[in-house]
Amino acid sequence: MDRLVKPDVTEVELTFRRGQRCAATFRVTNLMHTMSVAVSLSTASPSLFSFSQPYSIIPPLSSASYTLFLAPSDRPALSSPPDSITVRSSMLPTGKAHQDDLRRLFSRPGPHVFKDATMPIALVGLQVIEFLIRQKTQIRETDSLLKKAIPGCDKTQLTRLLNYAISCGDAGIVASLIDGGADVNDVYPDGTSLISLAVEAGNLEILKILIASGASVNNKNEHADRILHKAAAMDRVDLMEVLFKAFKDVIDPNEPNADGRTPLHVAAANGFVDAVRFCVEAGADADATDSAGSTPLHLAAAAGNAEAVEYLVEHSTYARHAVDGDGKTAFGIAAENGHSRLLDSLRLRDVLLRAARVDDVHGMKSCLAEGADVDARDQNGWTPLHRAAFKGRVESVKLLLSHGASVNAADDAGYTPLQCAVEAGHAHLAMLLIAHGARASPKDVDPLGSGAAKHRLDRPCFLYPLRREKGRA
Template sequence: MDRLVQPDVKEVDLVFKKAQKCASTFRLSNLMHTMAVAVSLTTTNPTAFSFTQPFSIIPPLSSLSYTLVLSRPSDQPPLASPPDVITVRSSMLPTGKAQVDDLRRLFSKPGPHVFRDATIPVNLVGPHVVEFLISHHTQIPETDFFFKKAISGYTGSQLTALLRLAIVNGNANLVTDLIDAGADVNDKNSNGLSMIGLAVRAGRLDVSKILIAYGCEIDHTADRVLHEASATNRVDLMKVLCAAFGDIDVNSVDSDGRTPIHVAAVRGSVEAIRFCLRPGGKADVLDCNGWSPLHYAAAEGHLEAVECLLEGSNGKYVVNNDGKTAFALAVENGHLHLLDVLHLGDKLHRAARVGDVHGMKSCLAQGTNVNGKDLNGWTPLHRAAFKGRIECVKVLLDHGAQVDVADDSGYTPLRCALEAGHVQVASLLIAHGAKANVKSRKDVVSLDFDRFKNHPSLVHPLCHEKERA
């Protein structure tokens, strides 16, 4: 005979409750027909677990109940790796009677008289264990093993509720375990938010991918996943979402009429703005208050976001419902570093075009970028040179204007002046170092000096070099 008693369970499940004494009961049966059996129960963690009856006597063909107790109430379940086990030992007791001290001495001496009848694993289960594992998964070895044990016997609705918690805490393995156990990936919360909406809001890329792989769907009327991702500048999430859901709309609006670009603009999330402005994205959508994304970026002082939005928008002077432009909002909020790009740069260009020297000096005194470019790559010097505003050219040069800067077509201020026939401006530019041949991004500008070589005001060594060549 290899054992004298037999347990009625293969594992003992103990429901753990925070700061409470917890217990679980199981039975042992004596397999002997005519002889009583002495029993000893021990655990691998005696400081955590104990028995109300560690030593006992079971009469022939009888059984007894035993209670495993969590000795020290705690806020944390005493999880161990490897898991704790109960060891059941037995010994034949012909007399059928003995005192506890006698039984203790009987099992303290190893020998053939002591049988090792069973080792029973102890599983800590219950919602408190599950919640602890979800929130502390990075600190607990073999979390996945403990978790599967802890959720055994849970209903589908219980598993689904736990799935939400696991998603927010971001453990991909536990999310997978819960779905495999029966949690509903397409369940929605009271606000109609999907599981993937929770994952995006929590910034969980790996969890989002798992939910997508398990067929999680989004409801475009309730889920604002691109808005959520834009708020945290999570372009990686946005790419995954757009690839998985072909009908997702980068121009969708929330209850306030704001698009994902609006949300990104509020937070200065430039990468998200650029992603949304890919083909189909609109930077000029106005929300319920008449605010464009540019209004929000300007009000918050996000220079890079303002510059990015201006690349895809002509709404610099659009007014909101309060009659304010993006420039006005920047001024109102003290964001002086935005004034150039939102208005003063335009004002400087306009002054250079019409020959308003006083206006130019005023702009430059307020910190306007003297080399700021318009949508075509023209600087104020291009405009002044093309219009022949020689006094404006002088002011710009005195304030550090780049004399050989090329526009998007490769034109320099010197070429603009020459092609418009403004020889005195061309002479002034050459005197300040403008080159006759300037290599730009797109081409090489070769100036036709033959048209001007006999003009008395165009006297420069470069002209004679061209003539001698």
């Protein structure tokens, strides 16, 4: 005979609850037809595990229930290999014996004692998995322990654990929980999806696992994930590339956050050049303004990142000239914050235009000597010559003309420096400009490569009414 009794399970699952006495019940059946059997139950860790009946008697062909208890603990008693229950038996012809008699019976080794079964103890449940997530690097055989623990959790518990595993950055456990039935499209009350959680954790592997498992993003306006914003804030172009590829029909590179900032604003504010490049290449508007009126260039200038500033200058149309809510240009912000190394990227055009307006001849000479474009334009298409002519700055006009300024350059509305001088009442400047080739009729103005003027004028420029300088004090 191989054995006298048989347990009804090959493994005992015990749901662990922190700080509580935990229990699991199983049954053992006497296989003998005519004789009672004495049974002994034991584990290798008697200080942790105990039984409702460590010694008992089972009548012929009968079964008995036993309860395994785990002492209260703040952490599950996990070991590799796991602890197990040893079931021993001995024939008991009389069918009767006291507990002390049974204890003595099994304390003596010999052929009268049979080792009928060894049942591993599997600790299962939510708190076991939580512990494994926290202590994975310190526990061997985590994967096998996890596989045993997962069946003890329902879908809600597995989803809760999935959130925790993502935050902890454990890709292996994330995959196991998803395989076990966790909901990959769970959404937090604040609208945060698991995709967003993976981005916050900065874990590319987890992000790919979630996408492959069918996870989606929350793009509702009031609770949008802002996943590109989060990735941009970390300069994680690798995350941004995966997100844009997987959700390009859902996410918008120009989507504003609560402050009106796009992902490009976020990248620029942190001086993250790679993220700035990705956003622009993905279609972000480099001239977009946030709720404070700041362009990405304003924010890059404030951050003091020269490479980001240079890239944005090159890829924006109006940002160099735009003023924020405080009336400051990107140049002004850079200067105010002491980022002198940025001034070469921002200053020459702005400084030259300003110097022409205030008749700062020395400043203009410095800018031109450093390579400033004598025909640099502002957001309205005005060149330094337009400004100097409108303000009546004779010396500035002479200097600009001597450096080859285009005397017939037309602004966005078709006005030339000559028209500006005449309308402002500076007859002496008008004559100076004519002497240098300025044409009286706006029909023949040179758009200077900026595209044809928006409208052509049929009357001589001397007949036009005085207009205010657009956007100028």
